[in-house]
Amino acid sequence: MSASLEKGIRVLKAVIDAPIASYFNSCVHCGLCAEACLFYTETGDPKYTPIHKLEPLRRIYEQEYTLLGRLKKIVGLSKAVTDDELDQWQELVYNSCTLCGRCSAVCPVGNDIVYMVRKFREGMAASGHAPEGIKSAVNRTVTIGSPMGVKLPAVLAQMKHVEADYGIPIPLDVEDAEYMVVLSSMEIINFPEYLGAVARIMQQAGKTWTLCSTAFEATNAGIQIGNSDLARVIVSRIVEGAEKFKVKTVISPECGHAYTALRWEGANLIGRPFSFEVQHIVEVLDEFQRQGWLRTEGFETDKLTFHDPCQLVRRGGVIRQPRTLMRSVAQNFVEMPDAGYMNWCCGGGGGASAIEEGEALRLEAFKKKKTQFDAVKPDRVVTACANCRIVLEESLEHYRMDIPVIGLTELIAEHIPERNKPEGA
């Protein structure tokens, strides 16, 4: 057995807990999880059945943690997990799983399958079987500071642009601000309008906020690849920044996995509860609106729909807020079939969009999203995740569908009255 495989199996043994044991014992092979997975529904290939993606983990569970399994192992009746097998499973655990969690939402015996995939990835990463695309994203995040290789000067340059465009100063490293805003690389490189939108919203709401020069990047490729040690390093930067500047709330950007990493996994990664709150920008906007701090004027008149980012909605519980916000600025807001809790993934979550060799499969799986769009024929799609946005844009282009995709924060900011001055200013 190679050293890396040994390490991988040791990690897999360590991640198995009572929920995983209960889940494996409950599976009756009904195959309903397949019907919930866009990689199965769009390809018809049964190897993409979610519970099958966990077969090596199941065998390790059986061989290590059950009496019968251990007996079978002793008498040589069980099949050991090998490097070749894990290599084959890479496609199933990464390329064809976006951690969207639909399987966990439908399993009749209640198995949280995506919880197990997330844990299985820990062993895959430790044994060296993670895809190159995600590996390099993780390396760049750890060494440079962001998965796309963005450094502080790029952020400073963008701050200057926003200041020039809107005449609003962008605070950096300010102590005791109420909010600390973190960004995703995608927003720094591809969607600079996000920072401008946040600046305008904060100005109108009259809230103090800051960016942090040592923690501007929110995305966490460590979570996607399944390496908790690296995920901890990445999330610690934000924790240190937030604690140094004594902010009350850290605002997770329009990025699904950044939210999961920070809001749900962060405290568990560092081993203690946070001393600050974490909110997704959509939650912040909703709260501002409810408190009357955020006022908008006018309505979009074209047909808009909302694409639910899985990590924000099904895996994050922010289901109502985007809809309330949409209705506040759109006259013709239509919901796609299965919208909300049961929404279908864009096909690129969970690190899948970083896997080059997975592109053809991803585009095939996108047909599910295409069917949803075809059902309502929107003029534009609004979402709240920069990764969903880029995956949607690329896939729509592939299928020659002319539907622009925009961010919800930016859409809301466009409706802030122009000459509105911050309260007390």
Added chain:
Amino acid sequence: MTDLQFLTWVRGPGLDIAVGIFLLGVLWRLFEIYSLGRSKDLSAPRRTPGASGLHTVFRRSLPPPGMLKCSPVSYLGGYIFHIGLAIVVFGFAPHILLIRNLTGLSWPALPSQFVDLAAVVTMAAMTVMLADRINKPAKRFLSTFEDWFTWAATFLPVLTGWMAVQHLLLPYTAMLALHILSVEILLIVLPFTKLFHAFTLFGSRWYNGKVNGHRGVPV
């Protein structure tokens, strides 16, 4: 061995052995699974009505939105044969008598013709489920020896019990002995196969509901 000797054995030592393995097996398996424990979630919870482990234990008995039409056979067949099994096992007068002898607990029986009908419907539903397992690509792909074996282990007690009552194929004594033997096999394999979902399903639903309920998602 005569039919009567066979029946005497399965009713006596056979039943004791089977019930013993079943009870110890269930206790051991539950310990083996749930003693693994899990770490505490340190993230700040979000409270949402309807999002908890207990809610999910009940809610998961119903198909989530859109799923019924994806796989009607799994849902409808599943409901019918599970409810049918419950009627046959707990509603048939001789079964209640046996349970009273073993535990002292008893309740009123259902009319035997109704139980008879339930047995036939259960077998029909199980046959349709078997056909679905063969026909549906994902189900067939997932199926191992255990899936076919546990299907047979569940089907045979219903079939032999029904045949004994109907006096079909074999003399009543022999068929009744076969029926009891098939139930004993079922009891013995239950803790060590996927049939154990009868116990772990509650824990699984609860964990799923609890983990997601912490995030404010009613799953």
